[in-house]
Amino acid sequence: MSEILARRGLMLVLSSPSGAGKTTLSRRLLADDTGVELSVSVTTRKPRPGEIDGKDYHFIDRATFDVMVERRELLEWAEVFGNCYGTPRSAVEKTLAGGRDVLFDVDWQGTQQLREAARVDLVSVFILPPSVEELERRLRSRAQDSDDVIHGRMSKAADEMSHYVEYDYVIINHEIDRAFGELRAILGAERLKRDRQVGLGDFVRTLRANV
Numbered sequence: 773m774s775e776i777l778a779r780r781g782l783m784l785v786l787s788s789p790s791g792a793g794k795t796t797l798s799r800r801l802l803a804d805d806t807g808v809e810l811s812v813s814v815t816t817r818k819p820r821p822g823e824i825d826g827k828d829y830h831f832i833d834r835a836t837f838d839v840m841v842e843r844r845e846l847l848e849w850a851e852v853f854g855n856c857y858g859t860p861r862s863a864v865e866k867t868l869a870g871g872r873d874v875l876f877d878v879d880w881q882g883t884q885q886l887r888e889a890a891r892v893d894l895v896s897v898f899i900l901p902p903s904v905e906e907l908e909r910r911l912r913s914r915a916q917d918s919d920d921v922i923h924g925r926m927s928k929a930a931d932e933m934s935h936y937v938e939y940d941y942v943i944i945n946h947e948i949d950r951a952f953g954e955l956r957a958i959l960g961a962e963r964l965k966r967d968r969q970v971g972l973g974d975f976v977r978t979l980r981a982n983v
């Protein structure tokens with residue numbers, strides 16, 4: 773992206789019921805846009821096959837998680853599906869200070885805490901599946917969780933989806949290319965918000981002075 777003005781980084785949050793497509797959309801966005809960096813969460817969940825420590829998550833034990841909470845090293849944290857997840861504060865602050873955007877894949881509890889911490893910088897997007905049947909099919913086709921885990925996640929889906937009203941935007945992830953296009957459009961528009969363009973006043977003053 774070529775920019776004349778500097779920009780204040782924003783915090784782009786994706787939430788959804790498990791399996792609706794947050795990780796898929798996040799990976800596409802990160803591959804497509806070098807101005808976005810993923811907030812890599814810490815979790816006490818065990819890695820899935822293919823997940824890489826430090827890239828998908830920082831996989832830690834419960835004692836280490838508790839120490840991070842105690843030391844206020846997490847910007848937000850929550851227990852989700854029986855495991856603990858949290859957002860390390862320092863990496864987020866560093867990325868934003870560098871004028872880049874941070875992408876968060878967190879649940880509704882995390883989004884509420886991030887909103888309290890940083891209302892003006894937050895852009896929240898809720899991803900819905902096209903149907904419950906398709907949601908379950910996606911969880912099964914991912915083939916990385918046991919039947920018990922999939923059952924547990926499906927049973928929480930209705931609760932999770934009730935939180936869509938708390939989000940700025942909603943995308944129904946029916947077809948992935950279309951959903952990704954919609955996500956890109958949201959990010960593009962949010963970047964152009966007047967308040968996020970640093971030095972706009974000076975820029976316009978110079979334009980006007982030279983008319």
Ligand SMILES: Nc1ncnc2c1ncn2[C@@H]1O[C@H](COP(=O)(O)OP(=O)(O)OP(=O)(O)O)[C@@H](O)[C@H]1O
Pocket residue numbers: 788789790791792793794795796797910911913914945946947948951
């Ligand atoms: N639009 C789509 N059409 C078909 N399959 C999709 C679509 N979007 C995602 N999938 C597939 O659905 C499965 C679940 O997607 P993904 O892992 O991105 O979900 P998630 O919301 O990140 O889930 P979780 O919260 O459990 O991490 C994956 O196998 C992914 O390839």
Ligand SMILES: Nc1nc2c(ncn2[C@@H]2O[C@H](COP(=O)(O)O)[C@@H](O)[C@H]2O)c(=O)[nH]1
Pocket residue numbers: 787788789790794813814817848849850852853857858859877878879880881882883
């Ligand atoms: N509040 C937070 N929620 C998080 C964080 N990282 C991930 N998550 C959410 O947990 C569930 C399950 O994720 P999975 O990788 O085990 O499928 C999902 O809703 C994620 O959005 C976090 O740091 N904080």
